[in-house]
Amino acid sequence: MRVRVAAARVRALVLTLISFLVVAGAATGCAGGEDDRPRIVVTTNILGDITREVVGDEAGVSVLMSPNADPHSFGLSAVQAAELENADLVVCNGLGLEENVLRHVEAARTSGVATLAVGEAVDPLRFRTGNDGRPADDVGEPDPHFWTDPDRVRKAVGLIAEQVVEHVDGVSEQAVRDNAARYDGRLADLTTWMETSFAAIPEDRRALVTNHHVFGYLADRFGFRVIGAVVPSGTTLASPSSSDLGSLVRAMEKARVRTVFADSSQPTRLAEVLRRETGGDVDVVPLYSESLTEKGEGAGTYLEMMRANTTAMAASLGGN
Known part of the structure; x- marks a missing residue:
């Protein structure tokens, strides 16, 4: 009796194993078919959304940066690093934005993968690093935050389309160009x-x-003055000093500014710092600055992000 039960259990185990292998094989076959499509890998989620609009269904687009992540600090897994080196085209922002990722992009380029550093090709401004009222393009390194100017994004769309047509085999040139024109x-x-x-x-x-310092391009395009920043740098990895905060407070008082625009991920902390420094009320308005959100969370696409930010800025500064 025990032998028959044991044999039955063995047969059941074998059948389960066979079923698992069949399902796994089918899944692998599907994945393999998808992997056979041309692959475009994009570093940041803002550029990922823009690239998908251009590419449409003509190729697969993988985006390395998750929604709500910080482009200055996100890193790659070994699998993602391998994706870069096996891509047909890599699209990155460049200009130091993806600080932990650009060495992997460079490794892919060195190995022969076509790469496009969009920020370097859209007439970048230079940002200042202090709170002293100088023009945003007066000193400093090139500013990577070009997407706050939609006209530069239009230029980026054309550049991406050209690179896809030139380097990604198997896509329809007409479809890509039509997608780019529509966007x-x-x-x-x-x-x-x-x-x-x-x-x-x-x-x-x-x-x-x-x-x-993240909205220099928007200021330049739409006629705003950049008074200063809590962190007087182009990266979130820097920290403000006491003298930086003091300079900012004086600049705000001189310009009679009581509104600060902060990344939506940290408005409360920033408000507390500024209220302590200014000794009074400061209106901290959250914006989506360097990352898209998940779908349905306010900035799931580039167009949605820009419209949300514009609405918030116009309302808080005296617009309709």
């Missing part, structure tokens, strides 16, 4: 809408203070 039209509409929204802000209130 370019939506970006042109965005620029017009932003101009109209910002037009309602009085000239003396067109002043920006942010958690770090």
